[in-house]
Amino acid sequence: MSYTIFEDGHISSPHGFRATGVSCGLKDGSKARDLAMIYSLQPCKVAAMFTTSVTRAAPVFLSQAILSRNREAIRAVMINSGHANAGTGQSGLTDAVECAKQVADELEIQRDAVMLMSTGIIGVPLPMPKIRDGIRRAVSELDSGGGRRAAVAILTTDSKPKERVYRVQLGESHRVTLAGMAKGTRMIHPRMATILCLMTTDLAIDQRLLAQSLNHAVTRSFNRLNLDGDCSPNDTVMVLANGAADGPMITDAASREFAAWQDALDQLCYELSQQIVRDASTGGKIIEVTVRGAPNKECARKVCDMVARSSAVRSACIRNLPDWGALLVAIGSSEVELRPELLELRIGHVILMLEGIPCTFDYATALQLFTSPEIDFTIDMHLGPAEATVLTCIWHEE
Numbered sequence: 178m179s180y181t182i183f184e185d186g187h188i189s190s191p192h193g194f195r196a197t198g199v200s201c202g203l204k205d206g207s208k209a210r211d212l213a214m215i216y217s218l219q220p221c222k223v224a225a226m227f228t229t230s231v232t233r234a235a236p237v238f239l240s241q242a243i244l245s246r247n248r249e250a251i252r253a254v255m256i257n258s259g260h261a262n263a264g265t266g267q268s269g270l271t272d273a274v275e276c277a278k279q280v281a282d283e284l285e286i287q288r289d290a291v292m293l294m295s296t297g298i299i300g301v302p303l304p305m306p307k308i309r310d311g312i313r314r315a316v317s318e319l320d321s322g323g324g325r326r327a328a329v330a331i332l333t334t335d336s337k338p339k340e341r342v343y344r345v346q347l348g349e350s351h352r353v354t355l356a357g358m359a360k361g362t363r364m365i366h367p368r369m370a371t372i373l374c375l376m377t378t379d380l381a382i383d384q385r386l387l388a389q390s391l392n393h394a395v396t397r398s399f400n401r402l403n404l405d406g407d408c409s410p411n412d413t414v415m416v417l418a419n420g421a422a423d424g425p426m427i428t429d430a431a432s433r434e435f436a437a438w439q440d441a442l443d444q445l446c447y448e449l450s451q452q453i454v455r456d457a458s459t460g461g462k463i464i465e466v467t468v469r470g471a472p473n474k475e476c477a478r479k480v481c482d483m484v485a486r487s488s489a490v491r492s493a494c495i496r497n498l499p500d501w502g503a504l505l506v507a508i509g510s511s512e513v514e515l516r517p518e519l520l521e522l523r524i525g526h527v528i529l530m531l532e533g534i535p536c537t538f539d540y541a542t543a544l545q546l547f548t549s550p551e552i553d554f555t556i557d558m559h560l561g562p563a564e565a566t567v568l569t570c571i572w573h574e575e
Contacts, residue, residue, distance in 0.1 A: 178440070179345055179346050179347070179437035179440055179441060180343040180344060180345045180346070180355070180437075180440070180441040180444065181343065181344050181346075182341070182342070182343060182344075183342040183343060183344050183354065183356075186324075186340075186342025186343075186354070186356055187322075187324025187325050187327075187328060187340060187342065187356060187358070188215060188324035188327055188328060188340070188356045188357070188358045188375065188377055189215065189320075189321050189322065189323055189324035189327070189356070189377070190321075190324060190342050190354050190356050191353070191354040191355070191356055191377050191378050191379040191419070191421070191422070192354070192379040192419075192421035192422055193217055193218045193219050193379055193419045193421035194215065194216070194217050194218075194321070194324075194356075194377050194379075194417075194419070195215070195216045195217075195218070195319040195320055195321055195323065196213070196214065196215045196216070196319065196320075196323040196324045196326070196327040197213070197214055197315050197318040197319050197320065197323035197326050197327060198210040198211075198212065198213045198214075198315075198323070198325075198326035198327040198328070198329055198330025198331075199211075199212050199214075199311050199314045199315045199318060199326075199330065200212075200311075200330075201307045201308065201310055201311030201314070202304070202307050203257060203258065203259030203260055203297070203304065203307060203308075203311075204258070204259040204297075205259075209329070209330075209332075210326060210329045210330035211257060211258045211259045211311075211330055212255070212256070212257045212258075212308070212311040212312070212315055212330055213255070213256040213257075213258075213315075213326075213327035213328075213330035213331050214253065214254075214255055214256075214280070214312075214315035214316065214319060214327065215253065215254045215256075215327060215375060215377065215417075216252065216253045216284060216316075216319050217251075217252055217253070217377075217417060217419045217421075218419070218421070219419040219420065219421055220249065220250035220251065220252060220290070220419070221250070221251045221252065221417040221418055221419045222248065222249055222251075222382060222383075222384040222387050222417070222418045222419075222420070223244065223248055223249075223251040223292070223384070223387075223415065223416070223417050223418075224248075224384065224387040224388035224390075224391040224392075224415070224416050225240065225244060225292075225391070225413060225414065225415040225416075226391060226392065226395050226413070226414045226415075227240070227241060227412060227413050228409060228410055228411065228412035228413070230409065230410045230412075232263065232264065232410045233263075233410050234261055234262055234263035234264075234269075234295060234410040234411040235262045235263070235265060235269040235270045235272065235273040235295075236262055236273050236276075236293035236294055236295045236411065236413075237410065237411060237412075237413060238270060238273070239270065239273045239274060239277060239293055240292045240293055240294070240413065240415075243277075243289050243291070243292060244292075246289060247287075247289045247290065248384050248388075249384055250287070250290055251290050251291075251292055251417060252284065252286045252287070252290040252291065253280055253281075253284055253286065253290065253291045253292070254291070254292045254293070254294065254375060254415070254417070255276060255277070255280050255291065255292075255293055255294075255312065255315075256293075256294040256295070256296075256327075256330070256331045256373065256375070257276075257294075257295050257296075257297075257303070257308065257311075258295075258296050258297050258330060258331050258332060258333050258360070259296075259297040259298070259333070260295060260297045260298055260301055260302075260303050260304070261295050261296055261297045261298060261299045261301075261409075261410070261411050262295045262302075262303050263295070263299045263300070263409075263410040263411055264299045264300040264410070265300065265301070265302055265303075268302060269302065269303070272302065272303045272305055272308075273293055273295075275305065276293060276303075276308060276312065277291040277292075277293055279309060279312050279313075280312055280316070283312060283313060283316040284316055292415065294331075294373050294375070294411070294413050294415075295411055296331065296333055296360060296373055296411055297333055299410070324340075324356070324358070325338070325340075327358065328340050328358040331358065331360045331373055332360050333360065335360050335361070335456055336456050336459060337456065338358065339358065339359040339360065339361070339449055339452040339453060339456070340356075340357065340358045340359075341356075341357050341445055341448045341449060341452075342354065342355070342356040342357070343355045343356075343441050343444070343445060345380075345437060345438060345441040346437065347380075347424065347427075347434040347437050347438065348424070348433075348434060350423075350424075351422075351423070351424035351425070351434070352422070352424075353378055353379050353380040353422045353424070353438075354378065354379055354422070355376065355377075355378045355380070355438075355441050355442065355445055356376060356377050356378070357374060357375070357376040357377075357445045357446070357448075357449050358374070358375055358376075358449075359372065359373065359374040359375075359449040359450075359452065359453060360372070360373050360374075361373065361374075361453040361456075361457075372399055372402075372409075372412050372413075372414065372453065373411070373412070373413055373414075374399065374413070374414040374415070374446075374449055375415050375416075375417070376414075376415070376416040376417070376442075376445065376446075377416070377417050377418075377419075378416065378417070378418045378419075379418075379419055379420065379421040379422035380418050380420065380422060380424075380427070380438060381418070381420030381422070381424065381425070381426035381427065382418050382420075382426060382427040382428075382435075382438070383426065383427065383428045386427060386428070386430055386435060387416065387418055389430065390435070390438060390439050390442050391414070391416050391442070393439060393442075393443065394439070394442045394443045394445070394446040394447075395414055395446060397443055397446070397447065398443070398446035398447040398449070398450040399414055399446060399449075399450045401450065401565075401566055401567055401568055402450055402453065402454060402567070402568050402569075403481075403482055403485040403486065403567045403568070403569050414446075416442070450568075454568050454569075454570055457570050458550075458570035458571070461495070461570055461571045462494055462495070462549070462550050462551065462552060462570060462571050463550065463551045463552070463568065463569075463570045464485070464490075464491075464494060464551075464552045464553075464554065464568070464569045464570060464571065465551070465552070465553045465554070465566060465567075465568055466481045466484045466485050466554045466556070466566065466567045466568075466569065467481075467553070467554070467555045467556070467564065467565070467566045468480045468481050468484075468555075468556045468557075468558065468564060468565050468566075469555065469556070469557045469558070469564040470521075470557045470558040470559045470560055470561060470562075470563075470564070471513075471558050471560060471561055471563040471564060471565070472514070472558075472560045472561035472563065473561065473563050474563045474565060476513045476514070476558075476563065477558075477563045477564050477565035478565040478567075479511050479512075479513050480508055480511045480513055480556060480558075480565075481565045481566065481567040482511075482567060483507050483508070483510055483511035484504060484507045484508065484511075484554065484556070484567075485567045485568075485569040486569075487503060487504075487506070487507035487510075489503035489506055489507065490503045490504060490507055490554075491569075491571050493547070494547060494552055494571055495571045497544070497547050497548040498547065499524070499540065499543040499544050499546070499547045501522060501524065501529045501530075501543075504522055504529075504554060504556070505522070505530075508520070508556060514560075515558050515560065516533075516558075516559075516560065517533045518532060518533040519532060519533060519558065519559040519560065520532075520533045520556070520557070520558065520559070521555075521556070521557035521559065522554075522555070522556055522557075523554070523555040523557075524543060524546050524547070524552065524553065524554055524555075525546045525552075525553050527539070527542055527543055527546060529543075
């Protein structure tokens with residue numbers, strides 16, 4: 178393992194980053210922080226992954242447009258909570274452009290060097306006078322110790338901030354810092370619904386390798402979440418790399434340095450995604466669905482998603498009933514090609530079905546597994562080499 182946890186770290190811990198979070202009244206009846214600003218003293222390489230919803234929010238549309246012409250010199254990210262600026266039409270895009278413009282002008286940087294994220298209520302215009310005032314105050318309060326304020330400012334229904342920071346050893350004398358903060362609770366789907374995640378690092382890395390490494394990490398973390406099947410128009414996962422740490426730039430995907438970086442980024446995204454699912458499952462249960470032996474990855478993922486979304490499976494888990502027949506119903510509803518006579522089902526270590534035939538199992542043990550706060554289902558199709566895993570959760574009001 179090439180990384181260690183930086184216990185007191187936050188999003189502005191990497192060299193050259195500044196951050197803050199302020200309250201500008203975006204959440205009705207609350208004085209909570211609701212506008213975060215992250216700024217780099219040096220231009221950043223950037224990589225990002227966005228929602229696949231066809232109803233993209235204005236900040237997603239604008240950030241994608243900026244990325245199409247600038248992936249090498251991003252300087253700032255503004256994140257507001259309380260208002261998603263989604264479903265707001267052309268006026269919402271105009272407001273997003275104004276936000277980016279004001280941030281750039283206040284920081285005295287290029288206007289295409291600012292990225293935006295928003296989360297909150299859909300279909301409500303941004304209260305621009307409040308936003309303008311918040312931007313001015315946030316720029317004036319930026320400092321290297323402001324990361325915690327930023328992590329709090331991006332929250333909506335989350336019960337607590339989601340943060341993790343690593344010190345990453347890339348060589349004997351080459352160490353960098355990798356920091357991340359995220360928000361997200363219920364309403365999570367494999368395409369990152371209601372997830373915002375920003376990561377910062379002082380690593381020097383080729384932009385194409387940065388994008389490659391982010392895709393690898395997200396595929397194994399955020400894209401494994403499916404809490405209730407909804408897909409948001411605002412989802413964004415982004416990483417900024419300003420190269421402020423000492424050491425050579427990573428330009429070779431086959432290098433030991435890149436492997437160490439990838440290991441740390443994979444773990445950071447995994448840890449933040451786990452914090453999201455654990456927050457969502459407060460008072461409920463976490464369910465992990467693994468499909469093995471599928472003919473291809475798409476097939477495995479389709480079965481995983483069907484089981485994760487199944488109301489019958491979720492009901493059995495919330496009522497503590499070892500009704501494994503719900504699993505079989507969900508698998509059969511996935512419309513994938515399978516051979517029932519080869520099917521194997523397990524909950525934890527208990528085999529429920531083998532070669533398509535129900536097995537005799539200890540009911541008390543199965544009951545204990547169903548009443549556990551964390552439930553693992555394994556489905557082996559015995560048809561090929563592909564597998565997939567999805568995390569979901571249930572809560573008592575279901």
